[in-house]
Amino acid sequence: MSQPIRKVGPESHFSKAGTPTMGGALILFSIVLSTLLWADLSNRYVWVIVLVTLAFGLIGWVDDYRKLVLQDSAGLPARWKYLGQSIAGLAAAVFLYYTADVPEATELIVPFFKNVAIPLGVFYIATTYFMVVGFSNAVNLTDGLDGLAIMPSVFVASALGIFAYVAGHAVFSEYLAMPYLPGSGELAIFCAALAGAGLGFLWFNTYPAQIFMGDIGALAVGAALGLIAVVVRQEIVFIVMAGVFVMETVSVILQVASFKLTGKRIFRMAPVHHHFELKGWPEPRVIVRFWIVSVILVLIGLATLKIR
């Protein structure tokens, strides 16, 4: 099961042809089994996050399977991929909206302000959809260099685990002026499992990779992170902490918009990690520098725990 390499990608990537892919299955199996072993299975948040992760993993698996069988890097047609993602994302959003047991569960929390919380109402569903589907694709776009997507995912999952623990703890949430969301603390176990599985996967995915994550891992990990951010009501902080994924996505949007409007490209190649590669940075330098940026952004996000 080897990954076909995009013919339009950097030439340095042609040597990666033949590297096994669908390593995301390893991540998903480890996360789900570990969560089922250690989490409280009577908690609805645990089941929502596990089922959404598996649903996005299934979509990614279909995409990977088509790439491998047809040996074409195009994979699953985009419209079918977005349809599957939309169904899974909307189902999770609607379920969370109608099972919200406290008003804070559907309010937008603004970082750095103690008393600013905007009730979202039905816009909660749209926000959740955007977070889940958007970050699923954002992690997928970032997954272009060895270890580039998984390490920031580990950093962000670890930070979200802290947010989940605090949000689910009556005393700590009051002390830190965060909304108390009963039951959300169990998501810390899922986050920890994601971080553990991610590190184990990185053992094999580090440059030069012995295995790739594939869409099965990237789509699922991105959706899981986005959904956890929604449940713990930290969407804005999450967008900052997951800034590497946001930057990669924005680079693609800007590149496409610029080319269609002016006929000129902003970057040598998008997503932006390819731009730096084509500027002459060796692949490990791009990867580690993006990791450093990710750590800084996660630390800024964690600072909002106290600075408000």
Next chain:
Amino acid sequence: MLYWLTQWLAEVDTFFNVFGYITLRAILGAMTALLLSLLLGP
């Protein structure tokens, strides 16, 4: 599943109450997932 088992065992021996703490279960969850992915890797 192990959480439920430990909650049941806690009725026999109070030591198992320690598994009620999310922090301990998060650490065990991370270690379990890490071990699984290392063992199942290529």
